[in-house]
Amino acid sequence: MSLPIHLSSSSEVQTRNEQVPQQGTPIKAYDTLVLDAHLRQSLATVRSLGSRGLRVAALERAELAAHLPTFASRWCQEAFVAPSSEQGIEAYVQYLETRLRATPARVLITSSDGTLEILRQHRERLSRHAGLAIASESALDMAVQKERTLALARELQINVPIGVPIRTSSEVSEAVRTVGLPAVVKPTRSWIFGEQTGVRLNCQLAMTVDEARSAVEQVERLGGTSILQQFVPGRCESIHLFYARGEVYARFAQWAKRTQPPLGGTSVYRQSIAVPEDIGEQAERLVRAAQLEGYAEVEFRRSVAGTPYLMEINPRLSASVEVAVRAGVDFPHLLYQWANGDPIDRVKTYHVGMWMRYLQGDLLTTLQTITQRRRASVPPPSRAISGFLASFLVPAHYDYFDWRDLKPGLAATIDFGRVVARRLRRDFFSRRYL
Numbered sequence: 429m430s431l432p433i434h435l436s437s438s439s440e441v442q443t444r445n446e447q448v449p450q451q452g453t454p455i456k457a458y459d460t461l462v463l464d465a466h467l468r469q470s471l472a473t474v475r476s477l478g479s480r481g482l483r484v485a486a487l488e489r490a491e492l493a494a495h496l497p498t499f500a501s502r503w504c505q506e507a508f509v510a511p512s513s514e515q516g517i518e519a520y521v522q523y524l525e526t527r528l529r530a531t532p533a534r535v536l537i538t539s540s541d542g543t544l545e546i547l548r549q550h551r552e553r554l555s556r557h558a559g560l561a562i563a564s565e566s567a568l569d570m571a572v573q574k575e576r577t578l579a580l581a582r583e584l585q586i587n588v589p590i591g592v593p594i595r596t597s598s599e600v601s602e603a604v605r606t607v608g609l610p611a612v613v614k615p616t617r618s619w620i621f622g623e624q625t626g627v628r629l630n631c632q633l634a635m636t637v638d639e640a641r642s643a644v645e646q647v648e649r650l651g652g653t654s655i656l657q658q659f660v661p662g663r664c665e666s667i668h669l670f671y672a673r674g675e676v677y678a679r680f681a682q683w684a685k686r687t688q689p690p691l692g693g694t695s696v697y698r699q700s701i702a703v704p705e706d707i708g709e710q711a712e713r714l715v716r717a718a719q720l721e722g723y724a725e726v727e728f729r730r731s732v733a734g735t736p737y738l739m740e741i742n743p744r745l746s747a748s749v750e751v752a753v754r755a756g757v758d759f760p761h762l763l764y765q766w767a768n769g770d771p772i773d774r775v776k777t778y779h780v781g782m783w784m785r786y787l788q789g790d791l792l793t794t795l796q797t798i799t800q801r802r803r804a805s806v807p808p809p810s811r812a813i814s815g816f817l818a819s820f821l822v823p824a825h826y827d828y829f830d831w832r833d834l835k836p837g838l839a840a841t842i843d844f845g846r847v848v849a850r851r852l853r854r855d856f857f858s859r860r861y862l
């Protein structure tokens with residue numbers, strides 16, 4: 429796929445809505461349009477591609493677009509604001525199409541489960557305008573449906589936690605008898621379409637039958653179904669692979685010392701490690717069996733005895749990907765090469781032992797140890813706070829902060845200050861007047 433690229437002399441960042449160039453105005457064009465600009469991995473993508481001299485623009489929906497670190501990056505040449513979620517999925521897709529006609533891009537990169545679903549639903553329509561850096565339908569279908577992912581793993585003799593699919597909340601007590609407590613209520617899909625827009629569903633830890641039932645009911649109300657899974661208490665490790673054209677081009681591994689929320693999700697304090705032989709081989713087997721091309725993050729958690737259990741596969745750039753990029757495995761660039769039909773680099777080595785920290789998330793997860801005391805996966809607050817402070821003594825990279833590109837770090841700090849002030853104000857007013 430090769431679109432004509434009309435270079436523009438302007439590198440000013442503009443945030444704007446529906447603006448189509450006037451007749452006679454040269455059409456701007458980009459190598460990549462990065463969607464989901466509010467995500468940390470989108471900033472990592474803009475930086476990775478921009479610093480290589482590629483022309484990059486970024487896009488976000490209106491409700492998430494204020495004060496975005498990604499838009500502040502020196503490598504984000506243009507910032508686009510799409511209609512808000514309230515206006516529905518069709519409005520978003522139409523905006524994307526209009527945008528790409530006015531401002532062509534060779535490749536579209538997405539990092540959220542929601543936008544991935546939208547691109548899948550409108551794959552044919554959007555791929556007329558740009559290369560979509562996403563895997564085939566059959567591979568994505570396997571990765572986003574957790575029941576299918578777990579079934580494939582079982583077929584390949586890869587351990588998965590004991591689990592019971594739940595159709596209605598009346599089945600919870602019986603399922604708890606099989607699985608035991610604590611347990612995890614895992615939505616079978618992380619993102620589902622509603623009438624007009626979509627909803628993100630998260631895993632929840634259940635310490636009691638009532639908690640399990642209420643978590644299942646919550647998923648049910650949103651139109652989803654769940655699996656009740658045995659809780660696996662040990663270390664969270666993930667394998668990141670780049671697979672295409674029958675070959676693995678890059679392998680990377682990390683472990684998460686702290687996550688947000690404490691059960692798991694985003695790794696807020698993580699370290700690059702050598703690829704462990706057991707899960708490295710298992711992840712590769714899964715990706716090859718599913719023919720999951722592009723980037724894939726295969727997550728495992730170990731039991732106390734060290735046995736790995738598959739948690740899930742994320743078939744899009746994960747929030748933690750920047751540690752891989754900094755350690756020398758530039759996954760966003762590999763995605764670009766693949767989707768643009770270029771030869772793909774083979775990455776043989778990377779820096780092991782590199783720490784990376786998402787400070788805002790780490791602070792939040794430390795504070796949550798006070799409100800979530802004595803729950804599984806949650807250390808005592810005193811240990812959490814001393815761990816949080818001790819981590820300042822360990823050399824680490826920080827998400828958003830890059831000496832070559834200071835503005836996103838500043839934007840993230842100001843935005844975090846705003847969030848904290850808003851929360852404090854809300855707490856103050858709710859105590860005083862309600």
Ligand SMILES: Nc1ncnc2c1ncn2[C@@H]1O[C@H](COP(=O)(O)OP(=O)(O)OP(=O)(O)O)[C@@H](O)[C@H]1O
Nearest residue numbers: 589612618630631657658659660691692693739740
């Ligand atoms: N059975 C389990 N035992 C222990 N921890 C679990 C279990 N299932 C999920 N988790 C934790 O919860 C996290 C989120 O679960 P999962 O990855 O299945 O959901 P997700 O919503 O798709 O997450 P992500 O945002 O990472 O894509 C996992 O990374 C893991 O740390």
Ligand SMILES: [Mg+2]
Nearest residue numbers: 618740741742
């Ligand atoms: Mg996921």
